[in-house]
Amino acid sequence: MSLGTMNETHGRAPRILFYSHDTFGLGHLRRSRALASAITQADPRASALILTGSPVAGRFTFPRRVDHVRLPGVTKRADGSYASQTIGMGIEEVTELRSGLIETAVQQFDPDVLIVDKEPTGFRGELLPTLERLEHTQKTRLVLGLRDVLDEPAVLAAEWERKEAIAATERFYDEIWVYGLRSVYDPTEGLPLSAATQARFHWTGYLRRDLGPIGEPPDQPYILITPGGGGDGKAMVNLVLSAYEKDPDLSPRAILVYGPFLSGELRDEFEARVAALNGRVTAVGFESEIETLFAGAAGVVCMGGYNTFCEVLSFDKRAVIVPRTTPRLEQWIRASRAEELGLVRMLDENRDGLTADAMIEAIRNLPHQPVPSQAIRAGLLDGLKYVTHRIDALLGAEPERATG
Structure with missing residues (x-):
């Protein structure tokens, strides 16, 4: 029935x-x-x-x-x-x-x-x-x-x-x-x-992820930078901005979605740094229809939350995951297992170091990563x-x- x-x-x-x-x-x-x-x-x-x-x-x-x-x-x-x-x-x-x-x-x-x-x-x-x-x-x-x-x-x-x-x-x-x-x-x-x-x-x-029609993405190419909700995204956003500040030839441009919980003085500080990069990084606030930005991105730099990971797989995007390790190891466990399976690349604090140079290398290597669909197994999605x-x-x- x-x-x-x-x-x-x-x-x-x-x-x-x-x-x-x-x-x-x-x-x-x-x-x-x-x-x-x-x-x-x-x-x-x-x-x-x-x-x-x-x-x-x-x-x-x-x-x-x-x-x-x-x-x-x-x-x-x-x-x-x-x-x-x-x-x-x-x-x-x-x-x-x-x-x-x-x-x-x-x-x-x-x-x-x-x-x-x-x-x-x-x-x-x-x-x-x-x-x-x-x-x-x-x-x-x-x-x-x-x-x-x-x-x-x-x-x-x-x-x-x-x-x-x-x-x-x-x-x-x-x-x-x-x-x-x-x-x-x-x-x-x-x-x-x-x-x-x-x-x-x-x-x-x-x-x-399939929540309806995808809108018109921004001018391409770009990589998407998303800390999810943003409440714990300070370190990752800082790392990406530091990479673009240190390497004037780093490309393509980046679109940063702050998330609704990244606000206040920290947001103001990031806004000033974004403005100084003269369009190489642009930023938007909370994006309720982030699927459109995912769909048009050449690659993604993100944290390791469940929903973001599902979006990476669903839109078949090359991704660098920078997982948080507190208060839980959840994101690190997910990212490390996904890297073992060939689905993403992880930037690990202990193995790679969370430095501007490590992020520069990760962004430069994004185009050479396999897309997740090359490693996806039956039933995964x-x-x-x-x-x-x-x-x-x-x-x-x-x-x-x-x-x-």
């Missing part, structure tokens, strides 16, 4: 709800947006709602039949703790507020499937009341979606134990989707998951297609809570 047929018997179109905690950066929201777009394109009757804490959610365009609800924001401090962005509320109060809003949204929207991004219990456990309610009703199928890399196995195991995430994964979720391939990396290595839970895993492949098939399968079956 297909997704549409099953829901016709219930008298309404399919409803998919995404939970995306988004305490920092853009990754969770952009992943949920790509998944929602694919699901609603696959079934023109389906609708999707994204619950997100991203402070820039309103700057994105969303496909038809996809909408979002903005949860009160929280900020991650340098020491790893969190603070409320809501005036006059402490972190405990704002977590309770978010938890209540989530529970209300789930009751009102009454989704057929709830897809939870990365955090099995939500931010500070805010999802638990909703999961417990859904466990009793057994009307909504529950899916945990994990990116290809989470963190070092030992670090992740300690984090999941502290958050009681293992118990929640075992108890609540009908399926666990990993948006990657096990042959590339297993993000759950080291987690003490039962055999029954491991049997509910689905390795989807990476999520190909099939994630969206796999997910739409799983949605169809979940909604075509009678809800039955998996145990184990």
Whole structure:
């Protein structure tokens, strides 16, 4: 029975709800947006709602039949703790507020499937009341979606134990989707998951980026410089600007996308340096349709976030990845594994040094790198297609809570 047929018997179109905690950066929201777009394109009757804490959610365009609800924001401090962005509320109060809003949204929207991004219990456990309610009703199928890399196995195991995430994964979720391939990396290595839970895993492949028609790119050739959301992109942007400042013959020109979280005095400082380069580097602020810039680029210099990596693969671009190594090794693990597979080149702090000369060499070598498609293996970019098939399968079956 297909997704549409099953829901016709219930008298309404399919409803998919995404939970995306988004305490920092853009990754969770952009992943949920790509998944929602694919699901609603696959079934023109389906609708999707994204619950997100991203402070820039309103700057994105969303496909038809996809909408979002903005949860009160929280900020991650340098020491790893969190603070409320809501005036006059402490972190405990704002977590309770978010938890209540989530529970209300789930009751009102009454989704057929709830897809939870990365955090099995939500931010500070805010999802638990909703999961417990859904466990009793057994009307909504529950899916945990994990990116290809989470963190070092030992670090992740300690984090999941502290958050009681293992118990929640075992108890609540009908399926666990990993948006990657096990042959590339297993993000759950080291987690003490039962055999029954491991049997509910689905390795989807990476999520190909295809969010509609591509616009007219800027004058070519150029390389694209993107630090993702930009909040942790200072070192990479500084490195690229230093390379163009040191080598007056470095080409082609670069287009730098700051990201919405790179702002203030640091942004002003970078703007002054860009202006002094007389057009060899140009900069734009937050670009919600960065796909157009990707499509026209001769190459990419970027950080190692999941979404940017998917864009590099999807647009088949030669790329130099400069991964961050704090507060997690996630980006370094992804970039180093991708380099081993011949998909990208990594600029590694310990091996190559993060110097202007190292960046100059990397940019000059970009045209000589193979494009990712020369190394891509079967199924690597099939994630969206796999997910739409799983949605169809979940909604075509009678809800039955998996145990184990």
